[in-house]
Amino acid sequence: MRKLIWLILLAGHVTLAQDRYELNSGWVCAAIGSLKATGEKISEASYSTKGWMPATVPGTVLTTLLNNKKVPDPFYGMNNEKIPDIYKTGRDHYTYWFVKDFTEKAPAGNQQVWLHFRGVNYSCDVFLNGKKVNSARHYGMFLRQTYNITKLLNSNGANRLAVVVYPIDPVGNPNGGQGGDGTIARNVSHQYVAGWDWIQPIRDRNTGIWDKVTIERTGSINIKNPHVITKVPGVREPKGPQEPAQIIASAELENPTAAKIEGVLQYQLDGQTVKQPVTIEPGTVKEVTLPAYQLNNPKLWWPSGYGPQNLYAVRFQFLQDGQTVTDEETVTTGVREIQTTWNTTTRSKQVAVNGQKIFIKGGNWIISDAMLRFSDQRYDAEIRYHHDMNLNLIRVWGGALIERPEFYNACDKYGLLVMQDFWMSGDCNGRWVDPMKSEDQWTRRKYPNDHTLFLQSVTDQVKLVRNHASLAIWCGGNEITPPEDILRPMKDSILPALDGTRWFVDYSNSDEMSYNALGGNGDGPYGIQDPTHFWEHRTFPFNSEVGSVGVGDYESLRRFVPQLNMQFPQYKLKKVDSVWEYHKYIGYDQYLDPYGEPKDIADFTRKAQVVNYEQYRALAEGFSNRMWDWYTGFIIWKTQNPWTALRGQMYDYYLDPNACLFGLRNGSEPVHVMCNPTDGMVTIVNNTFEEQRNLMLVVRFYDHSGKDSFVTQVLTYIEPSSVKRILSVKELMTSLAKSKGIFLSLQLLDDKKQVVSDNLYCIPDELGIHSGLQGLGHAGLKVKANSLGKGKIEVTLTNGVTEPVAFFNRVTLLDANKKERVLPVFYSDNYFSLLPGSEKKIVVEYDNANAVLISVEGWNVSPQEVKVQ
Structure with a gap:
């Protein structure tokens, strides 16, 4: 709906009626091959569009086909294989006309009307009321278009807009390589659509009017x-x-x-x-x-x-x-200033905001939705999840796009700094010799075809997002610099002239960012690791990509894996179901077995969550343990998936969080107590600007019957932005854990006896097996749920004094009628354990008008559903 704002000056001068609205409904479309008429004819009101398909704008051809049930959901099972790929069909198959009738009267006097396209992929011609609007065809996914249509509007106010959108050229061969055969990078567009190691190819390569179309009315001067x-x-x-x-x-x-x-x-x-x-x-x-x-x-x-x-x-x-x-x-x-300096101890860049150094805890971001179905609500939910993980930076990966202003709005709101890559990737753009690529390394090094278009797009997109407080770093490309005649103008003239306030790093794992004294590519590793690896193995001092696994739980898998394919991977037999492989499963290898060899798919996903939690807590703790000594930051590869992939995600495509999120949340706390698994050193990390005084460190061990072995209680403090090692519990921990394993409880309390940090480790026996955990007795957890107002519930969980540790519990919000999970939901904590005699309160926040229930289940806690009081 149009929003009409009349601004009246106190002096008595009436301003122009300011009018801006979006053309986001009522579009229709048709394949170019089904039409013979010209754009001039199609854009006349007399031309019939009867029988044309309703179109999704903003959106893509594939989105429209999906919404009209012409293709199956490509995110489910193997459905993507049932959709014709543009490489085989030819470009005309996904070349479409889009038509929109709208009302806008021709203005009087010096008033002007403007037509804005914020993103079309890849090229287009625009027609209005029988006339061609653009003198030459528009090219470029990342180049906005603005046309003054004042003289093209009909006097009666009835207008027809017709846009023919052509796919990228070349479309790339999706041969299974990173970016397919690499030729997708000849265009100034996103590269992942030809396939990557975390996604299958997007069949239309996201052809369409993918971003907002707006009409604006101004006076004689347009700002x-x-x-x-x-x-x-x-x-x-x-x-x-x-x-x-x-x-x-x-x-x-x-x-x-x-x-x-x-x-x-x-x-x-x-x-x-x-x-x-x-x-x-x-x-x-x-x-x-x-x-x-x-x-x-x-x-x-x-x-x-x-x-x-x-x-x-x-x-x-x-x-x-x-x-x-x-x-x-x-x-x-926001009023703030970004500064960077070179840390001579770590030999890496150090980021500061308003003069205060920030230890970077980041996540790599691909894109919100692989088919470009963006919304303010989804952006807000995803960025809030990153905030809830106690991260402070998101890196937008170079194989995707300059993120939308709505993404940046959410980052501004939640305080996530952004490292924004431009559209380059070492995989497609020639960093390595690659047999999957159709052209040699030197040829690929010159991509894209049109360097002028790339620079025009840089100029335009910098102007689009440069005002956001969250934008902190520009990056020339993912693991590679742009060609020299693109890099030099960007670095020496375009960015200094249009911005000049942020750090520009030439590529994501550059020596300028993190001196690569260890050899290799300067990032990784990417697979599952022994938790001790994160503590003892020194990696790159500002690691732009380091990560692990991320399979969701049983309910998550059911959303996109057909029942026949709900077959859990068997590491010893090296057996993985075809759908799991299609969705890019990355193995948990031997790391599930210490918790007991999985019995079925539900057991597999339950134990996977324990490993998820341990992996990402250890990652955050290992890096934090060496803050300002070995490291100035880390960026996880990766924290989200824009497709239903089975790797590298803290929540699934449907915004259902898994234990990765909460393990990372725990390990990344602003003030955090932790234990080094190799030497048993109990350490406190302070990631705030304030000295933390009068902290009480409490160390206890619990056996699997719930018996408490009190170790010590120490009054301590810690300086701002620092790490403090307190004491080692290695000898006692080894002794107590020898036969069945043991629980190690670490707590920090403030001077009001409020918990600042609470951390529980499940220590295996001398063989590395969680034998005691496998035989853990039942805990009779008591649960109450009370409404705190609209969209907010407080869940209180109590474990009896004589009970064992209630291990690894998940709180879930359910629709009371459907008994399905409400999504998205934000939990103050989850996948947590309760000590004997302890109580924990979890705040659940959601946006849902239906009646809800709270569900709780755990390792040794029977599932139960609780009504909200």
């Missing part, structure tokens, strides 16, 4: 690409009054009329107005920089875990003759 730079000198603290920050703002002003126009460009911030008189010549675009402004006592923006995410709305306006507002744009930004 474009407003830009806000914030400078925060000195070393700041999140609390207390602040020294001033400096604001530098600019915008482009377009004058499409035949007359010279004089006026004032201004912006409003925190109740103040900054102005700049300006004259714009006819038919020109002029960039205008306003006077620098000192913002007193600013409310600063901080990464998650370090301080609040304060945001400011900056409203730009152009006042013709200083009186009538012809256009306005609002930018939401």
Whole structure:
């Protein structure tokens, strides 16, 4: 629905009616091969579109076909094999006309109407009311289009827009290589659509009008690409009054009329107005920089875990003759400054925000949905999950795209810094000799075909997202630099001119980021590892990709694995079901067996969750243990899947979290107590800017009957952003664990006896087997659930004094009628254990109007459902 805003100045001058709306419904489409008419004819109202298929815009051809039940769900089972691939069908098969009828009257006077496309993949011609709009065909997935359609609108207000969208060329051979045969990278587009080691090929290569289409009405001057730079000198603290920050703002002003126009460009911030008189010549675009402004006592923006995410709305306006507002744009930004220095101890880059060094705990992000079905709600949920994992950075991988403003909005909100790659990958762009590629390394090194288009796209996309507080790092490409004649302009002219406030690293595992003294590629490993590996094996000091497994639980698998294929992998027999292989299963190998050889698929997924938790807790702890000594940061490969893959994910495609998320959440706590499994050293990590005083460290062991062996209680403290080693429990732990294993409980309490950090390790016996855990007695856990208001429930779990440890419990929110999981849901903790005589409260947050139930189950806890009081 259109949102009409009438702005009335106090001086009595009435502004133009500001009007901007999205064309996101009512589209129809047809394959190009089914039509013989020209674009001029199709875009006339008299041309019949009867029988055309309803189209999804924003969306792709494949999305439209799926929504019209013309193809099966490519995310389920082997369905993707039933959909024709563009490499075999030819490009015309997925070349489509898209038509939209809309109402917009031709404006009077100097009023202007603009048509905006935020993303079309890959090339297109645009027609309106019988006339061609673009003089030459548009190319490029990452290049916005804007057309002044004022003179093309019909006087009666009834208009027809027709767009023919052509797929990329070449489409690439999906031969099983990373990016298929690599030729997909000849285009300025995303590369994963030809297939990767975590996804099968997207059959139409995501052809379509994939991002927003909007209509905007302005006066004689159109404000474009407003830009806000914030400078925060000195070393700041999140609390207390602040020294001033400096604001530098600019915008482009377009004058499409035949007359010279004089006026004032201004912006409003925190109740103040900054102005700049300006004259714009006819038919020109002029960039205008306003006077620098000192913002007193600013409310600063901080990464998650370090301080609040304060945001400011900056409203730009152009006042013709200083009186009538012809256009306005609002930018939401945060006041903060990103700095980087070289840490000579670790030999890697160190990131700071507002003068304070940040230990980077990050996740690699591909894209929200492989078929480009984006939504504000999904972005918000996914970024919140990353926030809930106690991460502070997301790296957007170079085989995908410059993420959408809605993604950045969520990162701004939740405090996730962003490392944004450009569209390069070592796999496709020639870093390695690769027999799967159709062209040699030197040829691939010159991709894409059109370097000018690449640079135009860089310019455009930088302008699209540069105002976001969360954007911290630009990266030339994934594991490779762009060709020299692309890299140099980006690094030396485009980014300094359009931004100039962020670190640009030439490629993701560059020596400039992390000195590669150990050999290899500078990242990894990627598979499952013994938890001790993360503690004792030194990897790259700012590791851009390091990861492990990520299979979901039984309910997660049921969503996309047919019942006949619910056959768990058998490591000893080297047997993996075909659907599991198709969905890129990565093996758990021998790491499940210490918990008991899996009996069936449900048992396999249950034990996989224990391993998931242990893997990612150990990863976070191992890196944190060597903070500022070996490491300045790590970025997990990877934290999410945009497809139903079976590897590298903290939650599944359907936004159902698995134990990876909560193991990482525990290990990445801002203040965390942990134990090195090799030397038994109990250590505290402080990832905040504040000294933590009057902490009480409590160390206990529990056997499998619940008997407590108290070890010690130590009053301690820890400096800001530091690691402190307290004591070793190695000798006692080895002795107690010898026959059946043991539980090690570590707790940090503050001076009010509130739990700051709670960490429980399940230590195996001398053979490395969890023999005691396999025979753990039943725990009679008591559960209560109380509503805290709309969309919020508090679950209280109590374990009796005489009970054993209630091990590895999952709380789940169910629809009370369907008895299915509500998704997405956010849990303050999950996959947790309760000691004898302890109580734990879990807060569950969700957005669902239906009646709900709480379900609880655990390793040695019987499943139960509880009504919400």
